[in-house]
Amino acid sequence: MATLKPPTNTHRSSSSSHSSGPPKAPLKADATATIADTVVFQGTYPVTIGAGTVVHPRARFYAYEGPIYIGDSCIICEKAVIGAAPSPSSRSPSPSRTADPNITSSESGTGTDLKKEAATRISYFVTVGPLSTIEPGAHVHSSASIEALAIIRRGADIGSHSKVCSGVEIAASGPVGEWVVVWGSGPGQRRKRARGAKAMSPAVVGAAQISQAPLPAPAPEGRVIEDARLMVLQKEREVLGRMLVPAAGGKKK
Amino acid sequence: MSRPFPYTYISCPCADTPVPDPARKRRSRESPQKSPQKPPPERANLSAEDRKEPTDSEQHEEDEEEEQTFDPRSPRSNFSLYPPEQLLYCEECHQIKCPRCITEEIVSWFCPSCLFETPSSMVRSDGNRCGRNCFNCPVCTAPLAVSTIENATGNGAQQGPWVLSCGYCLWTTLDIGIKFDKPTNIRSQLQKMTDSTAQPTLDRSRQASRTFGDLKSPLSTFASIDEQSAAREQDGEQSASQEPEAPPMGTDARFAALKSFYRAQIAETSASPNDPLSTDFGFSSPGALNRLMSLYASSSRLSGLYGGSKKPKSKPPVMREAITASEGLQLAPENGDEDLIKRITSPSCGWDGMASTAQRAAQSPDARFTDDLLPLPVLLRTKRAKRCKSCKHILVKPETKPQSTRFRIRLIALSYIPLPTLRPLALSTSSTLPTIAPTPDLNSLPPLRPVHVLLTLKNHMFDPVRITLATPPVTPGNVATKVTVLSPQFEIGANSDVWDEALQGASAPLKGDATMSGMRGVPEAGKVWDKGRNWTTVVLEVVPGTLPGSSAEGGDGNGEGDEGILAVAGQNADEDVLEIPVFVRMDWDADAQLEQGNIGKGSKPDDKVTRELAYWMVLGVGRIQPSL
Numbered sequence: 076m077a078t079l080k081p082p083t084n085t086h087r088s089s090s091s092s093h094s095s096g097p098p099k100a101p102l103k104a105d106a107t108a109t110i111a112d113t114v115v116f117q118g119t120y121p122v123t124i125g126a127g128t129v130v131h132p133r134a135r136f137y138a139y140e141g142p143i144y145i146g147d148s149c150i151i152c153e154k155a156v157i158g159a160a161p162s163p164s165s166r167s168p169s170p171s172r173t174a175d176p177n178i179t180s181s182e183s184g185t186g187t188d189l190k191k192e193a194a195t196r197i198s199y200f201v202t203v204g205p206l207s208t209i210e211p212g213a214h215v216h217s218s219a220s221i222e223a224l225a226i227i228r229r230g231a232d233i234g235s236h237s238k239v240c241s242g243v244e245i246a247a248s249g250p251v252g253e254w255v256v257v258w259g260s261g262p263g264q265r266r267k268r269a270r271g272a273k274a275m276s277p278a279v280v281g282a283a284q285i286s287q288a289p290l291p292a293p294a295p296e297g298r299v300i301e302d303a304r305l306m307v308l309q310k311e312r313e314v315l316g317r318m319l320v321p322a323a324g325g326k327k328k
Numbered sequence: 329m330s331r332p333f334p335y336t337y338i339s340c341p342c343a344d345t346p347v348p349d350p351a352r353k354r355r356s357r358e359s360p361q362k363s364p365q366k367p368p369p370e371r372a373n374l375s376a377e378d379r380k381e382p383t384d385s386e387q388h389e390e391d392e393e394e395e396q397t398f399d400p401r402s403p404r405s406n407f408s409l410y411p412p413e414q415l416l417y418c419e420e421c422h423q424i425k426c427p428r429c430i431t432e433e434i435v436s437w438f439c440p441s442c443l444f445e446t447p448s449s450m451v452r453s454d455g456n457r458c459g460r461n462c463f464n465c466p467v468c469t470a471p472l473a474v475s476t477i478e479n480a481t482g483n484g485a486q487q488g489p490w491v492l493s494c495g496y497c498l499w500t501t502l503d504i505g506i507k508f509d510k511p512t513n514i515r516s517q518l519q520k521m522t523d524s525t526a527q528p529t530l531d532r533s534r535q536a537s538r539t540f541g542d543l544k545s546p547l548s549t550f551a552s553i554d555e556q557s558a559a560r561e562q563d564g565e566q567s568a569s570q571e572p573e574a575p576p577m578g579t580d581a582r583f584a585a586l587k588s589f590y591r592a593q594i595a596e597t598s599a600s601p602n603d604p605l606s607t608d609f610g611f612s613s614p615g616a617l618n619r620l621m622s623l624y625a626s627s628s629r630l631s632g633l634y635g636g637s638k639k640p641k642s643k644p645p646v647m648r649e650a651i652t653a654s655e656g657l658q659l660a661p662e663n664g665d666e667d668l669i670k671r672i673t674s675p676s677c678g679w680d681g682m683a684s685t686a687q688r689a690a691q692s693p694d695a696r697f698t699d700d701l702l703p704l705p706v707l708l709r710t711k712r713a714k715r716c717k718s719c720k721h722i723l724v725k726p727e728t729k730p731q732s733t734r735f736r737i738r739l740i741a742l743s744y745i746p747l748p749t750l751r752p753l754a755l756s757t758s759s760t761l762p763t764i765a766p767t768p769d770l771n772s773l774p775p776l777r778p779v780h781v782l783l784t785l786k787n788h789m790f791d792p793v794r795i796t797l798a799t800p801p802v803t804p805g806n807v808a809t810k811v812t813v814l815s816p817q818f819e820i821g822a823n824s825d826v827w828d829e830a831l832q833g834a835s836a837p838l839k840g841d842a843t844m845s846g847m848r849g850v851p852e853a854g855k856v857w858d859k860g861r862n863w864t865t866v867v868l869e870v871v872p873g874t875l876p877g878s879s880a881e882g883g884d885g886n887g888e889g890d891e892g893i894l895a896v897a898g899q900n901a902d903e904d905v906l907e908i909p910v911f912v913r914m915d916w917d918a919d920a921q922l923e924q925g926n927i928g929k930g931s932k933p934d935d936k937v938t939r940e941l942a943y944w945m946v947l948g949v950g951r952i953q954p955s956l
Contacts, residue, residue, distance in 0.1 A: 294502050
């Protein structure tokens with residue numbers, strides 16, 4: 076995604092009144108959010124960023140088709156694209172239009188319902204990996220993670236505690252349930268994660284039956300893994316916040 | 329032939345002599361003396377008009393002498409052509425060795441994940457999988473990490489249950505309800521959990537089958553299953569007392585039980601005293617066939633003769649099948665299929681709950697759902713030594729240690745034969761700066777227009793080498809491309825120290841032509857194009873032939889390459905590829921070694937021996953345009 080960046084003063088003013096260049100999206104960020112310098116906010120609809128969220132440099136928010144809500148304690152990695160850049164037909168060509176063909180093609184396909192407002196929602200504790208794309212109207216529920224280069228098409232719904240592995244593309248308005256891992260390539264394969272305590276593998280049960288040994292003690296619930304992951308995520312965010320602050324030169328007012 | 333143009337391949341001579349024998353050594357050494365002395369030097373210098381005429385006769389000659397022109401299009405040559413880098417060289421046979429004429433032997437087994445070397449005895453007993461902590465995810469095959477649960481949740485030190493977890497698809501052993509007590513030796517922990525052939529079990533089942541076998545030993549003379557089962561019912565109380573309590577066996581245990589059962593059956597039936605023929609033949613011996621034949625002959629003939637009223641006395645015993653669970657019999661459950669289907673259709677399973685064929689491939693055959701999948705220990709890899717097939721000389725021997733990437737012995741062919749590289753000469757030969765002039769597009773060579781190609785041979789030996797190149801004047805196949813090597817005989821300097829050249833000036837290694845600087849410019853017959861310390865470049869003049877059928881479609885094919893090429897390729901795949909077979913004969917004066925065999929053709933006084941090596945190589949120049 077080689078992009079032509081506008082000068083880095085883009086996100087600085089939430090209520091920007093620059094007449095030249097693409098419109099600045101009105102930004103409403105929590106005081107505890109960490110937003111890097113070079114993040115791009117464009118569009119006409121507001122962008123809301125929750126408390127404790129970390130936005131890496133060169134992430135891009137395009138609020139042309141609807142507002143963008145980012146919940147608390149999320150991590151938006153570098154060069155992630157949330158929303159869609161304006162299509163050349165509907166807008167005057169902006170210098171910062173993304174070169175991603177996926178976006179522009181789907182944009183032109185759905186050019187008719189641009190009037191409709193499509194809110195993009197990302198709930199709390201979500202990780203959005205580098206270079207991933209979340210198109211307008213998608214809804215990512217809490218504690219989900221979108222890995223690098225994944226593409227979430229319009230109107231897709233990613234359930235909580237789910238994971239979209241890198242490079243996977245979730246089809247438009249495609250649902251992904253809770254506690255599901257979508258892995259592989261293209262549309263990907265799906266797998267349910269262990270949430271509660273799972274029954275012991277039949278191989279183990281059978282073996283124990285034969286050898287008439289007592290069954291091994293039951294394993295804890297699968298949830299503990301997720302708890303651990305979220306805890307690590309929390310730590311990562313804290314460290315990131317510290318690292319990004321000097322570069323960002325101050326958080327949002 | 330998927331390399332980009334231009335490419336070079338070298339043909340391993342083993343294609344002509346598939347059976348490794350000493351005779352082949354002699355032949356391959358003789359052959360170069362014959363062929364290059366015949367036509368190539370003069371032939372290459374023939375002028376264009378009289379080139380046509382002698383071609384046919386020469387080819388006839390060649391055919392008769394079984395020293396045929398190598399045809400890169402023949403189906404067989406696919407198997408003998410290799411990129412120069414892939415070839416080895418046997419110093420004993422003095423011959424190029426391709427992957428087909430070497431044998432491999434395993435030097436060491438190691439786990440690619442932990443680089444731990446596994447002794448081969450352990451590989452034989454435990455299978456070729458890592459015996460320590462290395463596992464792959466059964467769902468997505470990513471490597472699994474051992475991690476603790478307690479520590480992650482924050483309460484406690486480094487102990488507590490441990491799990492294997494996949495960083496990619498977030499699979500953990502908690503998905504199948506397994507945790508480990510120690511972070512080490514996971515494989516044995518897992519084996520203890522899942523091994524259905526655990527020691528007590530195995531003993532018990534074996535004992536059971538043995539006692540059962542003892543019990544049945546008088547029954548082994550029963551002639552048929554019916555009688556046997558009837559008899560079994562008689563003493564059913566003994567076996568019935570065993571059966572119900574016998575637990576369902578695991579796959580491994582069942583296999584072991586069946587194996588021991590059938591072994592016992594073979595022993596009993598073949599060593600039966602009633603069988604006159606097979607007293608000392610087992611099933612695994614060729615006598616088994618005799619026994620079977622006699623079985624058929626006796627039963628049919630005897631019953632025919634005596635009307636079947638009289639039972640043949642010596643009816644041989646028949647092997648029976650396993651009939652109890654302890655022998656390894658497993659009955660399909662009453663409504664197992666329905667249960668399966670119910671489980672598949674249940675919302676908790678669905679399509680995503682089914683294990684894919686890729687996932688099931690390495691699992692137990694009973695595993696159908698993702699919940700049945702067990703983590704897979706990492707497959708081991710090997711380091712291999714390579715030997716010459718004909719003389720057993722070691723060609724490649726890596727260091728045993730998995731961490732080391734070095735080789736103790738590595739005789740690659742490129743240190744013995746010159747490395748050929750090919751590049752097109754700029755179109756305008758009159759230009760003084762050939763590199764600036766446009767080079768022809770190798771993917772669409774215009775037919776009937778001469779192209780000059782530079783062939784550079786780079787010597788890696790420490791002796792200067794004399795090279796003779798020979799090509800058939802017209803390439804074999806349907807597309808007759810004329811090829812001329814402008815200077816078929818030349819020398820390549822030794823691969824001496826780079827500093828030698830610098831220190832001694834340009835005199836010593838470059839004793840070729842004094843007019844070297846003037847050679848640039850026009851390719852001239854009989855002169856090498858360029859020459860360096862250990863390399864020499866010669867010019868090949870190539871006149872691509874016309875493709876068959878291209879004259880018919882020549883009208884519309886106005887430089888529109890793609891369709892034309894497709895059309896031609898449809899007729900005969902890759903017929904437009906211009907490949908030139910070149911016979912290379914090299915000879916050099918090597919230091920005489922202890923064992924010289926029968927080489928010494930022109931052995932020199934100062935312990936120098938003239939060595940020769942000859943082989944075919946194929947130069948892939950480009951694709952011919954379908955039309956002008």
